[in-house]
Every structure is written in structure tokens, then in C-alpha cells.
Amino acid sequence: MKAIRVHSFGGPEVLKLEEVPTPRPGPGQALVRIHAAGVNPYDTYMRTGTYAIRPPLPYTPGSDAGGMVEAVGEGVRGVKPGDRVYTATTVTGAYAEYALALESQLHPLPERISYAQGAGVWVPYGTAYHGLHHWAKASASETALIHGASGGVGTAAVQMARAMGLVVFGTAGTERGAKLVEREGAHRVFLHSDPGYREKILEATGGRGVDLVLEMLANLNLGHDLKLLAREGRVIVIGSRGDVSVTPRDLMMRRTSIHGFALWNINEAEAAEIHAGILAGLENGSLRPIVGRELPLAEAARAHKEVLEPGAFGKIVLVP
């Protein structure tokens, strides 16, 4: 089978398309035929070798995929050949024609969701769910700012927050991204490329501030986010690419808080709840993964460059 392999950590050029033996499922495992693999920013951090997760070399990147079960090993009862699935918490292996997964890492993909969309389910929607429900404890009628709403996590969070009954504000860097965020359910969209956008967000709340911020680029925005919060407001740090300074008194004066998490740190009970919530949303149409670009597997290096560039529009997925 064809697979992307990384033999040494480094830039996108270390992603090589190779011919490797198709794996066979062992006890408790399933072999999944990958129809599409999602490209997440953390795949690029891992590839550099500087991230908290450093897979043993050589490895095949990719945690998120939409595919079909091809074969199962001994003792597997939960899935069978022919099942449509999305993968979760495998961390690596999805940038390939086939991947092995434990049955606990496979989840049903409803018919209405394409395989390409399935590649955009786990990390984006798992993160949005964990942020909105477990950390922000968001309630209907609260106002949420999805700061970085045009990409994978952002579009997922906009759809989810809207379905939960929140008032949804989103930001994007381009007009095209802003239109997408509006289309997916945001009540108001602001351009984070507009120098006056933070004042406009405050104005849109009548000066009260927002109840929560899901932050995709904390190293740029965290200090400012604290000034946009209403009393008892919460910032949930989802993405950050460096250091930032904040004014602690902004927290003290309005009893606000900052939380952060990494999705791969969740516990089993949280994971079970997240998957149940995601499945319900995929089935009832409130969650609709946005695939902005499909690239052939051989173009993994290009996908790794593009996922870090401005102008996000949903997900980039690789098609074997």
C-alpha cells in the first residue's frame, strides 16, 4: 500500500510517499481502508519533533480519517468489514491507504456524512465539544466568541455553539472565511485582520463583553481576550504558538478565568460523552464538517504548508 512516512523530524519535505506492506489486524484490531485523512496543525508540530508527542521513527502521520473497515482481528465485536467509520485518538497512521486501529478508536460515520467529511470529525469536533461543554460549561443564551472560526475547529465550534442556543460571534482573516463562518451559523462575524475589530466586538455586546472565548491563537490574543470578557467570563485556550503577556487585574476585576487543554489528554468518560454528542449532531444535521480542499496523498507536504497559512476555509484532507 502507499503511505506517507517520516524517517527524520523536520520541515514538510520529510513527508515521503512510499510503498509499504499492508498491515494485518492483530487481536482487538481492525484494518481500515482510508478514503480521506484530515490534516491538523498538530500533525505539523509533531513532524518537527518539537511537540509534546514525539512518535518513534519512522512513522506515518495522521490521526483523523474517514474510511471503511476492511478486516478485523480476533475478538473484535464492535465493528465488522463494510462498516463506515471515522477514526479517533490513534495519533498517527492515517496518511495511508490502510491503517490499523483498535476497535475503541473507530466510530460510526452516518450515511449523510461523506468520507472526506469523516476525516474532519474527530480533532475539530472533539475539541469544540470538549471546549464548549467540559471547560466553558456553556449555556444557551450566553455569547461565545469563536476566535479563529474559519478553520477546522472554528467551523465545528460555530455549528455546535449555534445548535446549543448560544449567541455566536466568529472571526476570520479573509472575506471568504468570514462568509463561511456566517453561513455556518455565526450571528456576527468580525475580521481579525481589521485593526478595530476588538472594539467592534465589545460594541456588539453593548459594552457588556462576551461570556466565553474559544481562542485559536492565544499567543497573539490572550491579553486582549481578557478585556473582551463579561463578568464571570471564561477564555478557553485551544491553540497557541508562543508566549504572551496578560494583565492579571483584568481577571480579578471581573472574576474571569482562563483554561487550556489538549484533546489527547481527555479521559475515557469524556471521550464517550464527546463521541455520543458528535454522532447525534452528525445524524441530525447540526454538525456538518466543512472540507475546503482535497489533495492527493502524495501532496502531504503541500498540505502541511497550507494548513499553517492564513485564509483558512474548513478542513484540508488528503485522499489516498
Ligand SMILES: NC(=O)c1ccc[n+]([C@@H]2O[C@H](COP(=O)([O-])OP(=O)(O)OC[C@H]3O[C@@H](n4cnc5c(N)ncnc54)[C@H](OP(=O)(O)O)[C@@H]3O)[C@@H](O)[C@H]2O)c1
Ligand atoms: N488544544 C487542543 O486539543 C487542540 C485541538 C485542535 C486544534 N488545536 C489548535 O487550535 C488551532 C486551530 O486549529 P484548526 O484545526 O482550526 O486550524 P486551522 O484549520 O488551520 O484554522 C486556524 C484558524 O486560526 C485563525 N487565525 C489566524 N490568525 C488569527 C488571529 N490573529 N486571531 C484569531 N484567529 C486567527 C484562522 O483564521 P484565518 O485563516 O481566516 O485568518 C483559522 O480560523 C491550532 O493552533 C491547533 O494547533 C488545539
